[in-house]
Amino acid sequence: MNTILITGAASGIGAATARLFHQQGWQVGLLDINHQALAALAGELGNVWHAELDVADPAAVKVALAEFCALHGGQLRLLFNSAGILQCGHFEEIELAEHARIVQINVQGTLNMIHAAFPYLKATPHAQVINMSSASGLYGVPHLASYSASKFAVRGLTEALDLEWAKYGIRVGDLMPPFVSTPMLNNQGFQAPVLRRLGVNLDASAVAQAAWAQTQSHAVHRPISLQFKLLYWSGQLTPMWLSRRIMAWLGRE
Numbered sequence: 400m401n402t403i404l405i406t407g408a409a410s411g412i413g414a415a416t417a418r419l420f421h422q423q424g425w426q427v428g429l430l431d432i433n434h435q436a437l438a439a440l441a442g443e444l445g446n447v448w449h450a451e452l453d454v455a456d457p458a459a460v461k462v463a464l465a466e467f468c469a470l471h472g473g474q475l476r477l478l479f480n481s482a483g484i485l486q487c488g489h490f491e492e493i494e495l496a497e498h499a500r501i502v503q504i505n506v507q508g509t510l511n512m513i514h515a516a517f518p519y520l521k522a523t524p525h526a527q528v529i530n531m532s533s534a535s536g537l538y539g540v541p542h543l544a545s546y547s548a549s550k551f552a553v554r555g556l557t558e559a560l561d562l563e564w565a566k567y568g569i570r571v572g573d574l575m576p577p578f579v580s581t582p583m584l585n586n587q588g589f590q591a592p593v594l595r596r597l598g599v600n601l602d603a604s605a606v607a608q609a610a611w612a613q614t615q616s617h618a619v620h621r622p623i624s625l626q627f628k629l630l631y632w633s634g635q636l637t638p639m640w641l642s643r644r645i646m647a648w649l650g651r652e
Contacts, residue, residue, distance in 0.1 A: 402471045404428040404464070406454050406512060407482030409436035411581035412531065415603035416479060416610050417444065423611070428467040430454070431482070454482045454508030461515045468519040475519035479610060480509045480530045483549075487587045490544045498545040505549035509556065521567050529613050530557050532573035532620070542591035554620070561619050572613055576606050576623040 403420050407413040409431035421427045421444045429449035431437040441449040448470065450463050468475050483505045486497050513528055520526040535543055536550030554573060561571040578584060579601045601623065609623045 400426060400471055400474070401476050402426045402428070402467075402474065403477040403479055404430065404467055404475060404516070405479045405481055406430045406452070406508070407480075407531075408449070409433040409440060411481075411583060412579065412603045412606045413479070413481035414440055415607035416481065417447075419604070419607040419611055421445075421447065425476075426471060430463055454480075454511055455503045457511045457515070460511040464512075464515045464519060473519060474523040474526075475516055476523055476526055477614060478512060478516045478520065478528045480512050480528070480553075482508055483531055483583070485543070485546050485583050485587070487542050487546075487591045489542065493545075501545045502549050502552075505546070506552045506556075509553055513556075513560070520564075520569050524568070525570075526568065527570045527572070527614060528557075528560070529610055530571070530573040532557065532575045534575055534577040534622070536575060540591070540593055542593070558619060570617060572616070572619050572621060574606060574609050574613065574621050574623060576601055576609070579603060579606055 401424070403416075403425050405413050405417050405420075405428065408417050408429035410433070413429075413431065417427050417429055417440060427444065427447045429437055429441055429447060430452040431449075432451065432453050434451035437449050437451065441447050448467055450466065452459055452463050454460060464475075484501055486493055486501060490498075509530055516528070520528065530553050532553045533546075533550040535547040536554040539547045539551075554575075557571050557573040560569075564571060581603055606623060609621055613621050
């Protein structure tokens with residue numbers, strides 16, 4: 400049975416992914432801290448399993464994993480770590496607590512989910528983890544410093560676990576989109592210069608399609624959009640000093 404458990408499922412990329420996988424006949428589980436929006440989506444999809452969850456709470460994460468997987472013979476085909484937060488702005492003007500919260504949700508939350516999911520993934524043939532990384536995990540982005548740092552961490556975690564868990568037959572990969580038109584991005588009070596120069600050319604459904612493609616792939620990283628694919632692959636050959644100059648120009652105020 401194909402099962403997928405999605406964090407950050409109430410809106411944006413998580414919700415678009417839930418709709419797509421549900422259409423494809425997968426058994427979908429939804430997790431989000433926004434219970435009202437989550438319940439509405441669950442109802443739209445036919446009252447699928449859902450639970451309010453703060454991914455930064457490891458005890459609650461364990462309970463949610465156990466409840467969902469108990470419905471499916473203790474197995475989990477796919478964990479999609481979509482939950483994440485973002486704060487654009489000058490680093491020194493953002494409260495330290497907000498920087499810490501970004502790391503807590505984007506990094507610790509992902510760690511909590513993967514750690515709790517391991518026994519269920521191990522018990523499932525062809526199991527997989529998909530993490531939400533970002534183009535911001537390729538080179539540090541001005542005015543998104545802590546967000547970039549969190550996505551570097553997710554990228555490193557993904558690479559390490561894909562190697563470490565190969566012996567269990569568990570694939571671990573990530574999605575690396577540039578800026579995506581979601582409520583998280585669209586509600587920012589500060590527009591980073593890099594946003595003005597690169598634009599926001601993706602919607603959540605495009606990232607959901609990439610998640611679907613990732614289920615049929617052994618790729619570790621999946622850059623999304625032609626624009627970022629060119630940057631990503633050229634970045635594998637470009638000297639670091641040139642990457643730095645490009646990012647300095649993109650982030651210049």
